[in-house]
Amino acid sequence: MRHxxxxxxxxxxxxxxxxxxxxxxxxADDPAAHADRHPGALLALCFFEPSTRTxxxxxxxxxxxxxxxxxxxxxxxxxxxxxxSLADTARVVEGYADGIVLRHPSQGAARxxxxxxxVPLVNxxxxxxxxxxxxLLDLYTIDENAxxxxxxxxxxGDLKYGRTVHSLAHALxxxxxxxxxxxxxxxxxxxxxxxxxxxxxxxxxxHDDLDAVLPELDVLYxxxxxxxxxxxxxxxxxxxxxxxIDAETLGAASDDLAVMHPLPRIDEIDPEIxxxxxxxxxxxxxNGVPVRMALLxxxxxxxxxxx
Amino acid sequence: MTGxxxxxxxxxxxxxxxxxxxxAGEALHVLAILGIDGSGGEGVSLGMNVPSETMGHxxxxxxxxxxxxxxxxxxxxxxxxxxxxxxVREYEVAEKTEIEPPxxxxxxxxxxxxxxxxxxxxPVETRFDVLDEGVRxxxxxxxxxxxxxxxxxx
Numbered sequence: 001m002r003h004x005x006x007x008x009x010x011x012x013x014x015x016x017x018x019x020x021x022x023x024x025x026x027x028a029d030d031p032a033a034h035a036d037r038h039p040g041a042l043l044a045l046c047f048f049e050p051s052t053r054t055x056x057x058x059x060x061x062x063x064x065x066x067x068x069x070x071x072x073x074x075x076x077x078x079x080x081x082x083x084x085s086l087a088d089t090a091r092v093v094e095g096y097a098d099g100i101v102l103r104h105p106s107q108g109a110a111r112x113x114x115x116x117x118x119v120p121l122v123n124x125x126x127x128x129x130x131x132x133x134x135x136l137l138d139l140y141t142i143d144e145n146a147x148x149x150x151x152x153x154x155x156x157g158d159l160k161y162g163r164t165v166h167s168l169a170h171a172l173x174x175x176x177x178x179x180x181x182x183x184x185x186x187x188x189x190x191x192x193x194x195x196x197x198x199x200x201x202x203x204x205x206x207h208d209d210l211d212a213v214l215p216e217l218d219v220l221y222x223x224x225x226x227x228x229x230x231x232x233x234x235x236x237x238x239x240x241x242x243x244x245i246d247a248e249t250l251g252a253a254s255d256d257l258a259v260m261h262p263l264p265r266i267d268e269i270d271p272e273i274x275x276x277x278x279x280x281x282x283x284x285x286x287n288g289v290p291v292r293m294a295l296l297x298x299x300x301x302x303x304x305x306x307x
Numbered sequence: 308m309t310g311x312x313x314x315x316x317x318x319x320x321x322x323x324x325x326x327x328x329x330x331a332g333e334a335l336h337v338l339a340i341l342g343i344d345g346s347g348g349e350g351v352s353l354g355m356n357v358p359s360e361t362m363g364h365x366x367x368x369x370x371x372x373x374x375x376x377x378x379x380x381x382x383x384x385x386x387x388x389x390x391x392x393x394x395v396r397e398y399e400v401a402e403k404t405e406i407e408p409p410x411x412x413x414x415x416x417x418x419x420x421x422x423x424x425x426x427x428x429x430p431v432e433t434r435f436d437v438l439d440e441g442v443r444x445x446x447x448x449x450x451x452x453x454x455x456x457x458x459x460x461x
Contacts (some may be wrong), residue, residue: 005456069454085426085429085430086427086428086429087429087431104424105422106422106423106426106427106445106447107422107423107424107446107447107448107449108418108423108424108425108444108445108446108448109424109427111424111445111446112424112425112431114428116429118328126424127422127447128422129447129448191449191450192448192449192450195438195443195450270440
């Protein structure tokens, strides 16, 4: 991988993705056996929004590679509370760490911050923008369950504001994939993502409901429809209810369908599915560690003592 | 080019800029891009909805005592892609420029996405990539196709 930063999935070529997934497979066999990779490396975790999985898996990955983390902590306890700019925070933290993982509520925050630092910076979510490290673990999970070529995937839920959806859609244009997007009219893909998919010549179709397309899917990627996107509770309940899946829904699906979700879920996937062989979302979450180990390994070596 | 047209473009300007072939109705936006609102004391002449052989009708803007910078010309191409710019010195056309769409415009537009990092009080100038149709924020990737002039930061 020849990049200083990971800001969007758009910057990833097929070769980049395959390099990360191959390295992740090496690490997945025995994550505890690689503490000699980056002894003493320090990763700064700057999360301006709450996170459980992303933050903990980056922390785990850094420690598994022999490194450690420094954590900015909650915004309420930091200089941000005093009005410090992100640009200043980034420049200060750059002096402490060998790499930065940034989550921020503003779209484009990671790109802007990257312009102020020389250490590798990973976008761990910028508002409704991108979340490329999630995409790498999504791709790893898809590859393990269905393969990345000759794939039919359905992506359902909040496609407008869902950053994991935007990054995944971009990355899948590198492969032979038929992408189906299922959402209410008001939550369809934003114009910028449609533009990129069109430019990439992607095979894309949009649907209002899952029924028509479910039988042909290899993967169903479900995302959460957030309450705050709707003017009132009644409208939210009505729409969200149409995009929930349960055991009955899956009756029309292929036996091999992999159901994925970036988590956290609220009630868009019925827990009765959890024990089924279709449920892939916890495996997906666990894959965050080897995939982020691979990402950090490649970025830190690129930025430092290249192999 | 008619004689009247030529006269409108260059007469009575000693030093300054004549912007011709502006789409009819866009002259005031051209002034906005130039940051001219009359308070600077420059002499400004506008021809609006002037008959044009090639465009049907067009606008012409003449500004005395001011030569446009490249950045100003760049963003002008977004609202007046066929405009021609004449820099006039001592009553003569010293430079004649056809506007080329730039790859990017910096600092001249504000992003309409209120969640964009460029609207968060950070020390960063806006940058927009120029597409075949419209422009795209280099930070949040929002595409603006309609009413670009609504987003002038000048």
